[in-house]
Amino acid sequence: MDKILELKNVTKKYRGFILDNVSLSLFPGFIIGIIGPNGAGKTTTIKIIMDMVKADKGNIQVFGKEHVKNIKEIKNRIGYVGEEQNFYMDKTVAWTGKFVSRFYNRWDTNMFENLISKFTISRSKKIKELSKGMKVKLSLALALSHDPELIILDEPTAGLDPVVRRELLELLRKIPENGDKSVIISSHITDDIARTADIVNFIIDGRIVLSAPKDDLLDQWKRIHYQEGALDPLMVKTLINRKEHILGNSGITDRFPRIKDSLAEGINEGKIRIENVTLDDILIAYVKER
Amino acid sequence: MLLMIKKYSHYFLYSTFVFVLLSALLLVLIHGSLQTVIFAVLTCGIFIYFNALGPVFGSEQYEEKNKGYEFLKILPLRELDIVGAKFLWVLLVDAVFVGGILLVLSKSTWPEKQLVLFRSLALINGSISLLLVAFSYVFIFWIGYTKYVIVVLSVLVAMGFVPMIIMKFFIEDIDQMLLDTYNFTAGLNWFFILPVVFLVYVGLLFIAAKIKKY
Numbered sequence: 001m002d003k004i005l006e007l008k009n010v011t012k013k014y015r016g017f018i019l020d021n022v023s024l025s026l027f028p029g030f031i032i033g034i035i036g037p038n039g040a041g042k043t044t045t046i047k048i049i050m051d052m053v054k055a056d057k058g059n060i061q062v063f064g065k066e067h068v069k070n071i072k073e074i075k076n077r078i079g080y081v082g083e084e085q086n087f088y089m090d091k092t093v094a095w096t097g098k099f100v101s102r103f104y105n106r107w108d109t110n111m112f113e114n115l116i117s118k119f120t121i122s123r124s125k126k127i128k129e130l131s132k133g134m135k136v137k138l139s140l141a142l143a144l145s146h147d148p149e150l151i152i153l154d155e156p157t158a159g160l161d162p163v164v165r166r167e168l169l170e171l172l173r174k175i176p177e178n179g180d181k182s183v184i185i186s187s188h189i190t191d192d193i194a195r196t197a198d199i200v201n202f203i204i205d206g207r208i209v210l211s212a213p214k215d216d217l218l219d220q221w222k223r224i225h226y227q228e229g230a231l232d233p234l235m236v237k238t239l240i241n242r243k244e245h246i247l248g249n250s251g252i253t254d255r256f257p258r259i260k261d262s263l264a265e266g267i268n269e270g271k272i273r274i275e276n277v278t279l280d281d282i283l284i285a286y287v288k289e290r
Numbered sequence: 291m292l293l294m295i296k297k298y299s300h301y302f303l304y305s306t307f308v309f310v311l312l313s314a315l316l317l318v319l320i321h322g323s324l325q326t327v328i329f330a331v332l333t334c335g336i337f338i339y340f341n342a343l344g345p346v347f348g349s350e351q352y353e354e355k356n357k358g359y360e361f362l363k364i365l366p367l368r369e370l371d372i373v374g375a376k377f378l379w380v381l382l383v384d385a386v387f388v389g390g391i392l393l394v395l396s397k398s399t400w401p402e403k404q405l406v407l408f409r410s411l412a413l414i415n416g417s418i419s420l421l422l423v424a425f426s427y428v429f430i431f432w433i434g435y436t437k438y439v440i441v442v443l444s445v446l447v448a449m450g451f452v453p454m455i456i457m458k459f460f461i462e463d464i465d466q467m468l469l470d471t472y473n474f475t476a477g478l479n480w481f482f483i484l485p486v487v488f489l490v491y492v493g494l495l496f497i498a499a500k501i502k503k504y
Contacts, residue, residue: 050363050364051363052360052363052364071366071368072366072367072368073366074366075364075365075366075367076366080364082360082364084357084360086356086357086358086360086361087356087361088352088356088358088361089355089356090356099297100365102293103293103365103366103367104366
């Protein structure tokens with residue numbers, strides 16, 4: 001299967017921050033999530049893919065083509081929703097749609113009209129009259145109306161109310177269903193990624209520290225609650241984010257399938273209890289370990 | 291690039307309209323010997339700068355206010371499409387201004403010496419305004435519109451003192467100064483200067499597209 005996107009050792013240096021040798025791959029029909037704290041390098045990575053920021057080093061291929069040389073053709077096949085929605089504030093929704101439509105080869109006016117009615121955005125409203133949520137929806141309508149093969153969303157839910165946020169995530173989840181579209185979504189809200197992504201990349205301090213299919217990750221990472229002496233001391237040392245309490249101890253393991261059998265006896269005796277973790281727990285564990 | 295040319299058209303067409311209107315008004319309303327001097331100072335000089343820089347300031351202010359470049363960066367466009375469209379408009383408008391002045395001068399019955407001086411003045415101001423706009427774009431794309439405007443306003447205020455300094459120190463030699471100016475301008479080889487100005491302009495276009503941060 002041809003890769004939709006491939007980043008190899010992409011590096012970008014700023015004063016006080018380095019995006020360090022970031023590598024990513026994306027196949028058709030998948031949603032890739034990029035999680036990380038604020039300032040970790042999510043937006044920089046996405047802006048490099050969009051050629052809004054130039055990388056200092058590394059190789060980027062999108063749709064099998066060299067990135068910068070073919071950026072016009074590549075952007076024709078990408079739908080992008082940024083962290084901030086920048087439009088001409090004095091223009092109307094209809095004007096914005098018409099203006100954007102002229103730049104794309106496969107613009108579908110009917111789809112745009114359908115999407116803005118579905119999102120209940122008035123065509124005649126000026127952009128400055130739209131709420132933050134409406135602007136995100138308009139961005140999404142613009143991003144989807146030229147039949148993009150790759151949709152890139154940078155913190156799309158930031159500042160949205162819970163209802164709009166849930167609607168948006170449900171819509172995103174449906175995008176790659178027919179297998180020909182792929183999505184990259186970045187967020188510091190791990191729940192957004194948990195709800196949408198197939199593959200998760202954790203980015204911390206400009207480096208991808210973990211990249212794996214979400215389901216594998218949640219299978220491998222578990223929180224172990226154990227009584228004193230119930231675990232092998234060597235195993236205890238491998239636990240991340242270890243906490244010791246009077247009532248019991250706990251820690252997170254990233255290799256649960258491998259140690260599962262050795263824990264069986266303790267689990268049966270009630271000395272060990274296994275708890276599922278969230279992507280949030282994994283992110284926090286990583287941040288605290290550093 | 292065509293779409294970007296269309297996008298910025300109203301700023302430059304408006305500027306051309308203002309230029310033509312003001313110049314025509316001058317020609318119609320002012321008669322006698324005063325006409326030639328005012329025509330030279332205003333049409334060949336000041337209007338060119340104001341009308342070349344006006345649309346640049348107008349469009350850049352609008353783009354900055356709306357973070358327009360951030361919006362445009364999402365679209366399938368190269369920086370060169372955006373910057374090139376602006377440079378093309380300025381070149382076109384400047385050519386219309388200078389060409390219009392040269393056309394008016396060719397139809398006039400003013401003394402030959404004056405015509406030579408005015409022709410040179412129009413070409414000098416056209417060339418300088420072209421380069422001024424090109425440098426302006428380079429700086430605007432490098433440091434941003436607001437910072438650029440602060441710098442330009444400071445320079446313009448400083449330049450306001452130049453005529454006063456000239457009046458104070460050179461008033462007695464004003465005739466000689468005009469003669470020197472005439473001799474200098476009459477000796478300029480425009481077949482050499484204009485292609486050089488054009489090449490520098492195109493070079494600045496590529497520099498502006500390359501360094502564009504805003």
